[in-house]
Amino acid sequence: MGRHAHGTSSTLTRRRLTAREMETRAAAVEAVAPTTPLPPGEAMAMLARRGFRPELGRPDLPFPRELDADTAERLTGRFGHYSFRLFLRGAIQRRGDFAPGEATRYLTVAQEKSLADALVELGLLVRTSRARYRFVHRATSFGPTLEWYVARELRRRLGCDVATGVKFRAPGLGGDLDVIAALEGKLIYLELKSSPPKHLTPGEVAAFFARVRRLRPDVAVFAMDTSLRLSDRVLPLLTAGLDPKCAPPRRIERDLWMLTPHLYAVSAKADLVANICRVVGEGLVALGPSH
Known part of the structure; x- marks a missing residue:
């Protein structure tokens, strides 16, 4: 007891530094190293303002990131066809070389050969x-390639700043942000899934919701590049991740769903990018005044 009291007494009686001494010590500390420059763009800046240190991941694309304008435009036109995306996804999954008929079971040999020849002309194959x-x-x-296409179309159709494959360094959270966009001062977050719905796992959905809760975007979209119905598997998984107090998902049209006024799910039925643009618009309207 005596030793404890003595220690407390000496702490209380320790001489306080003068203002001059505190300033002298602070001045002797080495300069703080400058932070890494933020990647350009309003979308990345919005992440930085939320306290993240976003970085752009290394692109994993079957073509140079900086395509010439003509090739990029022609390739984008091809991406608008669901059959082309099915073919390209399957061809990438083949790992090595492939023959027409080996990329996907959903196209004929003649269709695959035609698409492969088109990619030869574009310099990809x-x-x-x-x-x-x-x-x-x-x-x-195939995922990063799909992100490249969607981001390019969002810039063209909505005039927004977009970034893909963003590492936002949130403690305890894995995975990248597939697509983020800055539009009318709002942050849009897109989760893109290129695999069939049967491959979607509860863990992937839980990770998506964890990123949404941490990021707090103004509008979030869960997009599946599939022509299959979302209501069979995807919607039940997404609904399970919502607050039980939330209303049931509301169909906007076709396979476009509102889970909350700021969270949406879409498929590729009819037009993947048009569906995404439609629900982004719905989300922006929901953010406005209700009068």
């Missing part, structure tokens, strides 16, 4: 021996 094809630039996943 080269012909190899035995009437096979391979990519000039190897990608490991």
Whole structure:
């Protein structure tokens, strides 16, 4: 007891530094290293203002990131066709070279050959021996390529600033932000899934909701690049992640769903990007005054 009292007494009687001494000590500290410059764009700046340190991931694309304008425009036109995306997704998953008929079971050999020849003209594929094809630039996943297409179309159709494959460094959260956009001072977050609905797991949905809760975007969209119904598997998984007090999902039209006034789910039925643009518009309207 005596030793404890003595220690407390000495702490209380320790001489306080003068203002001059405190300033002298502070001045002797080495300068803080400058922070890494923020990647350009309003979308990335909005993440920084929320306290994140966003970085752009390395692009995993089957073509150079900086395509010439003509090639990019022609490639974008191809992406508008669901059959092309099915083919490209399957071709990327083949890993090595492939022959027409091996990329996907949903197209004929003749259809795949026509699409492969078109990609040869665009410089993405080269012909190899035995009437096979391979990519000039190897990608490991179709997801980043889909993000590239959607981001390009959002810039063109909505005039917003967009970033893809963003690492936002939130403690305890894994995964990247597939697509973020800055529009009318609002932050839009898109989660893009390129695999069929049967491959969607509860863990992926939980991770999506965790990112939404941490990021707090003004509008969030869960987009599946599929022509299959979302109501069979995707909607039940998403609904399970909502607050039980939330109203049931409301169909806007076709396979466009409002889960909350700021959270939406869409498929690729009819037009993937048009569906995304439609629900982004719905979300922006919901943010406005109700009068």
